[in-house]
Amino acid sequence: MTSEPVPTLGVEEEFFLVDPDDGAVREAASRVLPAAVAAVGGLVSGEFSEYQVEGKTPPCSDGAGLLARIARVRAALSAAAGAEGLRIVASGTPVLGVADPVPVRADPRYDAGVRAYRGLQESFVFSALQTHVAVPGREAAVLVGNHLRPWLPTLVAIAANSPFRAGRDSGYASWRAVALAQWPIAGPPPFFRDAADHDRLVARLLDSGAALDEHNLFWDVRPCDRLGTVEIRVMDANAGPAETVAFALLARALVMDAVERVGRGDPGPIIEDAWLRAAYWRGARDGWTGQGIDQRSGRPVPAARMAGRLLELVRPGLEARGEWRWVAAVLGRLAREGGGAGRQRAAFARDRRLRDVVDDLAARTTTAPGFATYSSVPGAVLTRTARPLPEPPAPRTT
Numbered sequence: 001m002t003s004e005p006v007p008t009l010g011v012e013e014e015f016f017l018v019d020p021d022d023g024a025v026r027e028a029a030s031r032v033l034p035a036a037v038a039a040v041g042g043l044v045s046g047e048f049s050e051y052q053v054e055g056k057t058p059p060c061s062d063g064a065g066l067l068a069r070i071a072r073v074r075a076a077l078s079a080a081a082g083a084e085g086l087r088i089v090a091s092g093t094p095v096l097g098v099a100d101p102v103p104v105r106a107d108p109r110y111d112a113g114v115r116a117y118r119g120l121q122e123s124f125v126f127s128a129l130q131t132h133v134a135v136p137g138r139e140a141a142v143l144v145g146n147h148l149r150p151w152l153p154t155l156v157a158i159a160a161n162s163p164f165r166a167g168r169d170s171g172y173a174s175w176r177a178v179a180l181a182q183w184p185i186a187g188p189p190p191f192f193r194d195a196a197d198h199d200r201l202v203a204r205l206l207d208s209g210a211a212l213d214e215h216n217l218f219w220d221v222r223p224c225d226r227l228g229t230v231e232i233r234v235m236d237a238n239a240g241p242a243e244t245v246a247f248a249l250l251a252r253a254l255v256m257d258a259v260e261r262v263g264r265g266d267p268g269p270i271i272e273d274a275w276l277r278a279a280y281w282r283g284a285r286d287g288w289t290g291q292g293i294d295q296r297s298g299r300p301v302p303a304a305r306m307a308g309r310l311l312e313l314v315r316p317g318l319e320a321r322g323e324w325r326w327v328a329a330v331l332g333r334l335a336r337e338g339g340g341a342g343r344q345r346a347a348f349a350r351d352r353r354l355r356d357v358v359d360d361l362a363a364r365t366t367t368a369p370g371f372a373t374y375s376s377v378p379g380a381v382l383t384r385t386a387r388p389l390p391e392p393p394a395p396r397t398t
Contacts, residue, residue: 006321007134007259008059009066009252010229011244013074014127014237015053015088015365017081023358025051025094025125027103028084035080043073049125050103051094053077059134063245063323070241078366087362091127091344092162092176092236095357098125109212126176127237129159131248132229133255140259141223141230142198145189146268147258148221150295151313152188152234153279154306158331159235159247160287161340167354173287173341176236177280180218184210188234188276189219193267198223230255238340239364246330249323253314271295288339304335 017028027050036044036053045054055073060066074088081088089095102125135141160173172178180186185205192198205211214225220234232251238244261268279293282300286292288307291300311318311328318324337343347360 006061007252007256008061009134009248010057010059010132011066011070011248012054012056012130013070013090013244014047015055015077015090016051016094016127017053017086018089018358018362020085020087023355024096025098026086027051028086029053029105031084032080032086035083036076039076039079040073044077046105048104050105051098051125052127053088062321063249063326066248067241067245070244074241074366088365089358089361090237090239090365091361092174093126093165095164095344095354095361097166126162126180128176128233129235129237129244129247130231130233131251132224132227132231133252134228135230135255135259138223138225139195140262142192142195143262143267144230144255144258145221146191147261148232148254149188149191149271149276150269151254151310152220153276153283154292154310155234156280157283157287157292157303158307158334158339159238160284161236161238161344163341163344164354164357169345172285173289173339174236174284177284181280183218185216186218187220187280189221191268191270236340239361242330243334243340246327249318249327250310250314253317256317257314287341288335289342307331307335
């Protein structure tokens with residue numbers, strides 16, 4: 001890694017509003033938001049459906065600062081929801097399902113989406129974690145996506161937190177990732193030769209009506225010109241603040257590695273779209289507990305091994321900030337628990353009640369972030385007090 005300044009990062013988290021009595025989502029965003037806005041201003045906003053609210057952080061330089069801001073925003077949303085007799089829940093899908101069509105928030109952009117995508121929008125109620133990382137210019141913001149594409153299925157798997165749909169287990173760790181694949185402008189971004197190549201395709205998508213505007217492109221990596229960032233949107237919303245911070249630090253390290261490669265003139269690997277879709281599907285189905293697809297051999301390998309390889313790739317950048325061992329510890333705990341999807345299924349398995357799943361998610365979402373088995377040191381340094389992932393095995397030689 002170079003000695004260039006470490007880029008700032010920030011996150012956006014989407015939450016469901018649920019009734020504490022039955023665990024069902026409620027149409028209440030318009031009632032909840034005024035109190036939250038009064039507390040933290042523009043760091044909260046509405047989402048597509050009235051079932052959801054969104055929290056955002058300003059740009060942060062380190063994990064400790066990011067954690068503090070996440071805690072403040074979640075607390076504001078939780079208090080505002082509580083005043084309406086509700087709780088906030090971070091999960092990729094609403095556990096008990098929703099009405100069809102979903103109640104859409106009053107917004108001209110959302111109305112245009114309903115007209116364009118019709119039946120697809122009637123069940124559009126998913127919650128994501130979106131991470132913004134500052135990048136040195138728009139060309140880099142576009143080309144970074146080429147380097148992230150091979151790792152997006154692994155990010156799907158490690159952040160999978162949406163096994164339930166319509167009140168039953170979908171059989172997938174991330175139903176959100178599978179469902180979003182129906183949209184013509186969602187999923188992994190294409191490979192781009194340069195920013196002009198990106199702009200040509202976007203113009204054609206706008207002309208076709210498949211995209212309504214550039215903000216409407218739901219690719220899992222996309223440049224954000226307004227903020228001067230690249231946005232990574234592939235991961236489910238996760239309940240624990242520790243996971244959110246770890247995923248964001250991991251995303252930043254991936255972007256830093258990609259920016260360095262772009263600076264050396266490396267445009268990134270060309271990955272076949274069909275292979276990438278297959279790897280997405282496998283990551284969404286299996287999550288932590290099954291198999292990912294090795295981008296080198298194309299063969300299934302344990303998802304935890306793919307996570308280990310990802311950690312090793314970005315280890316120099318994480319170690320330079322004192323973050324590697326802490327991020328590895330958080331991921332190690334997720335591997336042992338089966339990730340967010342494993343936690344949801346474990347909560348259900350105790351008494352086979354979906355209400356217990358919602359209660360567990362709500363508690364994790366709003367618990368003060370003491371990191372449980374983890375500790376944070378003021379400033380940029382994060383230390384671990386739990387075991388990291390096992391070291392990935394050395395690749396075979398032939």
